[in-house]
Amino acid sequence: MNINGFARGLMARNCTEERFLIHVATCVEQQLQEWDAQFEVMVMKLKEYEIFVKYGDDDYHLRISEEDVSTLQKTGPYHLDQKIWRELENQGLKILEGFGNYLDTVLN
Numbered sequence: 109m110n111i112n113g114f115a116r117g118l119m120a121r122n123c124t125e126e127r128f129l130i131h132v133a134t135c136v137e138q139q140l141q142e143w144d145a146q147f148e149v150m151v152m153k154l155k156e157y158e159i160f161v162k163y164g165d166d167d168y169h170l171r172i173s174e175e176d177v178s179t180l181q182k183t184g185p186y187h188l189d190q191k192i193w194r195e196l197e198n199q200g201l202k203i204l205e206g207f208g209n210y211l212d213t214v215l216n
Contacts, residue, residue, distance in 0.1 A: 120185040
């Protein structure tokens with residue numbers, strides 16, 4: 109997956125928290141689907157944002173508050189991505205390496 113750091117920085121500075129989170133979730137889903145088309149990512153807004161990743165019989169779930177999204181968005185253009193990927197990894201999702209520069213940018 110190709111990424112553009114300049115464009116992501118503009119988005120982080122100018123998008124609402126919800127719009128930015130949806131964009132990041134879409135990037136996460138695109139990366140996962142490069143590994144296997146069966147991956148699905150869903151974002152729901154309840155009291156907090158709920159992010160669900162489904163892959164066959166495996167499910168991953170994380171919650172993030174609006175305040176946390178806003179803080180991460182203001183801290184850096186890829187900090188929200190980092191939080192999501194680290195949480196998914198902590199829940200047992202195997203991160204594959206060598207699939208473009210998106211994860212290299214996010215996780216390094």
